[in-house]
Amino acid sequence: MVDDSIWKVCVANKHDRSDSHFTLARSVETDMTKHYWMQEEHHAFREAVARLFREEFEPNRQRYTEAGVVDREFWSKAAEIGVLGASVPETHGGLGLSRHFDVVTYLQQALVGDTGWGFAVHNIATHYVAAYGTEFQKARWLPQLANGDLIAAIAMSEPAAGSDLKGVKTRAVADGETWVINGTKTFITNGGSADLLLLVAKTDPAKGSRGVSLMMVETCDLEGYQVGRKLDKLGMRRNDTAELFFEDVRIPASSLLGGEVGQGFYQLMGQLPWERLIIGYTALGSAQCALELTLDYVKQRKAFGQRIFDFQNTRFKLAEANTKIELLSAFLDQCLEELESGQLTAERAAMAKWWSTEAQCDIIDECLQLHGGYGYMSEYRISELYADARVQKIYGGTNEIMKEVIARSMDDPKKS
Numbered sequence: 001m002v003d004d005s006i007w008k009v010c011v012a013n014k015h016d017r018s019d020s021h022f023t024l025a026r027s028v029e030t031d032m033t034k035h036y037w038m039q040e041e042h043h044a045f046r047e048a049v050a051r052l053f054r055e056e057f058e059p060n061r062q063r064y065t066e067a068g069v070v071d072r073e074f075w076s077k078a079a080e081i082g083v084l085g086a087s088v089p090e091t092h093g094g095l096g097l098s099r100h101f102d103v104v105t106y107l108q109q110a111l112v113g114d115t116g117w118g119f120a121v122h123n124i125a126t127h128y129v130a131a132y133g134t135e136f137q138k139a140r141w142l143p144q145l146a147n148g149d150l151i152a153a154i155a156m157s158e159p160a161a162g163s164d165l166k167g168v169k170t171r172a173v174a175d176g177e178t179w180v181i182n183g184t185k186t187f188i189t190n191g192g193s194a195d196l197l198l199l200v201a202k203t204d205p206a207k208g209s210r211g212v213s214l215m216m217v218e219t220c221d222l223e224g225y226q227v228g229r230k231l232d233k234l235g236m237r238r239n240d241t242a243e244l245f246f247e248d249v250r251i252p253a254s255s256l257l258g259g260e261v262g263q264g265f266y267q268l269m270g271q272l273p274w275e276r277l278i279i280g281y282t283a284l285g286s287a288q289c290a291l292e293l294t295l296d297y298v299k300q301r302k303a304f305g306q307r308i309f310d311f312q313n314t315r316f317k318l319a320e321a322n323t324k325i326e327l328l329s330a331f332l333d334q335c336l337e338e339l340e341s342g343q344l345t346a347e348r349a350a351m352a353k354w355w356s357t358e359a360q361c362d363i364i365d366e367c368l369q370l371h372g373g374y375g376y377m378s379e380y381r382i383s384e385l386y387a388d389a390r391v392q393k394i395y396g397g398t399n400e401i402m403k404e405v406i407a408r409s410m411d412d413p414k415k416s
Ligand SMILES: Cc1cc2nc3c(=O)[nH]c(=O)nc-3n(C[C@H](O)[C@H](O)[C@H](O)COP(=O)(O)OP(=O)(O)OC[C@H]3O[C@@H](n4cnc5c(N)ncnc54)[C@H](O)[C@@H]3O)c2cc1C
Pocket: 121, 153, 154, 155, 156, 157, 159, 160, 161, 162, 163, 164, 186, 187, 188, 189, 190, 233, 236, 241, 391, 394, 395, 396, 397, 398, 399, 400, 401, 404
């Protein structure tokens, strides 16, 4: 059982901060001191999440990697300390905290060298329900998403439609009190484990972006629904990425997210900045993890009678990585504040996504290089970070699409 008492006390006392309490919380802190928004309750939460990874994840890391998925029990343990429900409203079974607490989890997960556990898509899907769900939908799904009874996935991409979401072919047709779904999805993270899907479907193909809707699909005992093969990937080997098939699948009318047809694109545009910021923070944590691993390595390894650390090239590479991490951290924190105050624009979220993931891949590549041949060996964690990083430039909107979003905002007649 994970002891979550420290951070719960801190959260309860968040308006009653004493210096001694603050010092105590900071004494367990190492990697997150530079985030100016981190207060004692975030540090305490971070310690609880760190303990979760240390006690429940690390001993099982190899097994999860081989299984290609994290145990259901790990999800339950994460739920127990409030990870799954941190930013879910209290009225719906969560802790009602800001997304800063979710960010603490993302950073902590990345700092232990994991980006595989599929918490991100679960958390993103949860925010869709919280933002757009009807009262019935929130009451039905949020408590179970927060307590880990339901694992969520996001089913947008299709074999012939990834970047170009308007090309989605999956159809949802109204028939009495049901929607009938037909189509195929691919690359779906948590696809094999998901109990609840956030599905992108066309409700009226003639209406372009206004003809797209989001459906919440409960997968248990769902006739006509089939999970295809678990896709074999270069990295991210601790989550299941799957194909999903829908053949005349009937779901209740109440599955339409928000209850209003044709709102899918508007809903997607509202939540994509959060998804892109999550990718950014994951990039930051992974780059920090790589730097820590590399510092340890180059201070021990010797060549030509001196530490690898002492070569000027090494010192410059590490200095560059450290600087990039600082800059990235500051920009992401600024974007997070904008998100929380409802001001984060699509283009700034896109900047965060593309630049952070490029920085992550560059830093990890340099760090691997400094490990020499050992960096290419699976037993050295830097090699896993390298393989995991690559997809960050692809999902959540490819980096090319991010640059399109940014460039489009620079050609807005209203701004000239
Ligand atoms: C490990 C993994 C997990 C994923 N998880 C999910 C998930 O949970 N849910 C989900 O729905 N999807 C998921 N995806 C899918 C992912 O979002 C898509 O792969 C991504 O959006 C790109 O789509 P695509 O693969 O069809 O590439 P394409 O759209 O075919 O793009 C191919 C190339 O063309 C470029 N390109 C396309 N259009 C343009 C343009 N207009 N201008 C310039 N260049 C362009 C792209 O940048 C890319 O380099 C996942 C993918 C992976 C690999």
